[in-house]
Amino acid sequence: MDYVIEAGELRRSYAGGFEAVSGVTFSVARGELFALLGTNGAGKTSTVELLEGLARPSGGSVRVLGHDPYRERAAVRPRIGVMLQEGGFPSDLTVAETMRMWAGCTSGARPTGEVLELVGLGGRARVRVKQLSGGERRRLDLGLALLGRPEVLFLDEPTTGLDAEGRRDTWELVRELREGGTTVLLTTHYLEEAESLADRLAIMHQGRIVVSGTPAEVTASRPSRIRCVLPEGITAARVPLTLKAAAEGQRIEIRTHELQHALGELLRWAEESGVRLERLDARSASLEEAFLEIAQAAEMAGT
CATH class of the missing domain: 3.30.70 (Alpha-Beta Plaits)
Incomplete structure (x- = not known):
């Protein structure tokens, strides 16, 4: 099978000796949507940051699209999209200005107007970021992650702050991306979201994966x-x-x-x-x- 994300005995420690990720092993196939679940402090975000190349592992190995995402960042970064839990945009820029600024730093960026329509912000292009609702900011986060037509998309709590309609719209967009061949790694606290979207999932607890499989396999055990x-x-x-x-x-x-x-x-x-x-x-x-x-x-x- 063509795996585009591979983590082997992955570890991450912080100052003071606290180990947030304790030997995590999993792989994600091309075109698959993989959900990483866990309670607060389980190690999900710490794991995803290693996959994104934002930090060096304390131990183990990680490969994204065949490369070490930290050591070979230049080979990986143009091919992935990252939606963090918080974007931290300049608040005085408009939505369109923010999108154009980000597009200028993105290889092969798609038209910004197309992306704004894709995430439901076409009518908010001239609104300043500080005037957006929490849900609209999450839509902008997603739009920026999609600018470069990523092969691999990392979504960290993508629907936090969205109302029910916005969440369903985002689900539909993520499904369309997966059907188009994009590999998606998702973290979420909404278990209905993972059950609806994920091909496979893993549940983390205190830095370790305690169970993994398809949603049906995980629920069938209960x-x-x-x-x-x-x-x-x-x-x-x-x-x-x-x-x-x-x-x-x-x-x-x-x-x-x-x-x-x-x-x-x-x-x-x-x-x-x-x-x-x-x-x-x-x-x-x-x-x-x-x-x-x-x-x-x-x-x-x-x-």
């Missing part, structure tokens, strides 16, 4: 759940023992890796017993549920 409310006078003790129902008053919850089988057994019991199940809800584990369980387990294990 149990599905069935919830309902039993009628008054019917206790959880009457539910078949094989379902291992947990009860809180009249509410019961069943966790299972065989959702169809368990739901069928519960419904057959209810039908045969003449029991009406209220507020019945059955669903597979979401990425959010899987993430929270994995993070909690990692915390308890002290990893």
